[in-house]
Every structure is written in structure tokens, then in C-alpha cells.
Amino acid sequence: MSAMSAKERDAALAAGALAFMLDDWVHERFELPAPDVLDLGREEPEAAARMLRQKWALGEKPVKNMLHLLEAKGVRVFSLVEETRTIDAFSLWRKRKPYVFLNTMKSAERSRFDAAHELGHLILHQHGAPQGREAEEHADRFASAFLMPPADVKAIMPRVHSLHQIVVGKKRWGVSVGALNRQLHRVGAATDWQYRTFAIQISEHGYRTTEPNGLPPEKSVIWQKVLAALWQERTTKNQIAEALSIPPFEIENLVFGLASMTTLDGGATTGGKSRADLRLVGKPDNA
Secondary structure: OOOOOHHHHHHHHHHHHHHHHHHHHHHOOEEOOOOOOOOOOOOOHHHHHHHHHHHOOOOOOOOOOHHHHHHHOOOEEEEOOHHHOOOOEEEEEEOOEEEEEEOOOOOHHHHHHHHHHHHHHHHHOOOOOOOHHHHHHHHHHHHHHHHOOHHHHHHHOOOOOOHHHHHHHHHHHOOOHHHHHHHHHHOOOOOHHHHHHHHHHHHHOOOOOOOOOOOOOOOOHHHHHHHHHHHHOOOOHHHHHHHHOOOHHHHHHHHOOOOOHHHHHOOOOOOOOOOOOOEEOOOOOOO
16 A cells, blocks of 8 residues: 555545445345355465365365456455556455455456455455565465365476476466466475576466466356346436445446446446345335
């Protein structure tokens, strides 16, 4: 946070405030999944990742869709607005509900890691400690262990000898070549020399900015279902904005990149499958 400009900080805080308003409005009309996120602040990041995987019955298998998983476990996910695009992501708790804000302009692999990183903050740092670089390191270690379980990585890639192996192998876990290179080093599948060599090669190939064999971006199922249900009621984006006393483009900012806003303007939606359940509870009396 210390590296953020005042403009970026204010934009992030404003995005959070508007997201809370939209989330409260939606919560009055829909029964969303209840939060199922543990408090594991006393655990080491790798142990916390393993315990949460056990809680969510994930075993050692890769997470197919990180966004769908967060939504299914009651995490409220929003996209960052244009003024905060330089921010990777951030998360917080409000009224015992977890929130995650994602930069949807990044590659799918990096966005998945950001989502897991913020999940790490939510379960490791609910009580505010540690902070700064230590907290970020803990969240990174959690994300690596959660997306790339050490036992699975060692079973699939016990030794690595070339960057090509990493480029091919990253598809299994849906992560960047850089993230997999770091995890291979952590679990002992790559030596210090190999790790540094691969890091140099990743930079030389431009893989820090352009991901090889990139994955398609993950989309929200919750927001697709909410928007489709609202359209069935002939509730438009402008009507929501009027009810919240905010400009319509602010709603687009919060959902842009997660779901198609055309749903609220008369278009069709293509929501996928998800374990996240959604039930319409009816309009409140003051709607």
C-alpha cells in the first residue's frame, strides 16, 4: 500500500464503497452462497493451504476455476475500476463477509494467482498481523501451495531440466511459467542454479508480460446468474444505478471483466456451471 499514489488509494477505497452498496442491494434480492472461509492465522501458509483444501474437499487435484471456487465459498468478487488498474488485487472483510477485487486486465494465469493470493490474506490475516512485506510473502506462499500442491507437483514433475517442461507443465495447474518455476524450486524439483537459469530464460522470452499458451479469462457465474435474473424481471442497469444513486458506468466498472454487462441491456447471458447456488428471494418492500 505504501507504493500506491494518493489517487490510486482513493480510487480503490471508492471502488470498495460502491461495491458494498451494490452487494447490499443484490443481497436483498438474492440468497448468495454463505461464506465458508476459515481463520487460519496461526498456521504456516503451506499448512493453511493444505487445511483449506481438506476443508473444501479438493484433495491434491488442481483448481479448475479459481473464480468459481471463490464464489461457491461465499467470497464476493468484484473487478477493479480503470483508475486502479495498476493494482494487482486487494481483499478485505466486511460484516463477516470476504471481498476480493481483481485486476481483470491481467493474464488469466496471473489473475488466478492473485485470487489465491487474496484468499491467503483473507484466511491468514483476518486479525491484521503480520503486515507489509511479510504478509505479502505469506500470501504468495499460500497461493503457490493452494494452486500447486507440493505433493502433486513432485508427483508430476519430480525433476525439471528445461524451460519447455515448465511451459508444458503449467497448464495442469493454470499458473504462469514464473509461478511454476518458483514452486518447482520450493519443492526441490529444481536446483538453485536451475531456478535462476529458468528465471533468466523466462525474461528473455518475454514470458513476464506475455504468457505462453495462455488460458482464457475466468468469468463469474454468480454475476451472470444475477444479471440474467434481473433482466428476466426487466430490471435494467440504469434502474439499479438510480436505486443506488450512482452513475451507471460505476456498476459496469465493478462487474466489467467478470460478466457480460449486455445482460442488463437486453442481451443474452452464457453463464457456465458452478457449485455456487443462487436463489431469488424476492424484492424488498422498499424496492
